[in-house]
Amino acid sequence: MAKYIYHKEDSRHHEYNEWLDSKKTFSFSDYYNPKRMNFGALRVFNDDILHAGKGFGRHPHDNMEIISIPLDGSLIHKDNLGNEQVVTAGEIQVMSTGSGVFHSEYNHEQATTTRFLQIWIYPSALNVTPKYTRLALNKEAFDNQLSAFIAPEADTQTAAVQQQAWMSLGTFNHTRTFEYQVKQSGNGAYVYVISGQIEIDGQQLSAGDALGISETNAFSGKIISPEAEILVTDVPMTF
Secondary structure, eight states, X not given: OOEEEEEOGGXXXXXXXXXXXXXXXXXXXXXXXXXXXXXXXXXXXXXXXXOTTOEEEEXXXXXXXXXXXXXXXXXXXXXXXXXXXXXXXXXXXEEEOTTOEEEEEEEOOSSSOEXXXXXXXXXXXXXXXXXXXXXXXXXXXXXXXXXXXXXXXXXXXXXXXXSSOEEEEEXXXXXXXXXXXXXXXXXXXXXXXEESEEEETTEEEETTOEEEEESOSEEEEEEOSSXXXXXXXXXXXXX
16 A cells, blocks of 8 residues: 655745745755655755856765756856856756765746756665766657656656656646656655646645655656646655
């Protein structure tokens, strides 16, 4: 029987200051909650808004897969690998930090905010050679269906992470049902509602809500608002 973990929007830790408006699902930085450490290999899930021209100064990471998904606006990324990239809504970036990376992330917009999802996944191998990827998403691939853009192996539609993990996005423009097949036995699926309303096994979810689903190979849901956007992060529950 499937197991569920429901994370309501207003249960997240909310940090607000002069440069950042951040909603953190799991323990992160100064926020510590022993009941909110991870969902399997999913370690961090932050919904961040950077104020105009502001951001995260140069700092290090290692042995973590870090995915950034701009929802509106744009980020400017710089790292010690020699990458300097502007990542806009409709694109994603992935850092496999491996043996270590120094980087900065700023709002590239000088007059408006940028909203992006910051997601960390534990890797399956430690101290690998660091790697950076920027990927332009094919918007049509996500129309009224869930389609992967993160996978263990890269192709024209997906960027790779060092883990048996997948991330899928769906943008729906009418009410309908949907089904999701968990990508690998032993994985769980963390469903996050970016916008709109959905229902999974009787649990209604609105924007900012999330549902972790494990110990099942598949689940189905309903889009119950005229428009909705959902993100599914499919990760090993033990690693």
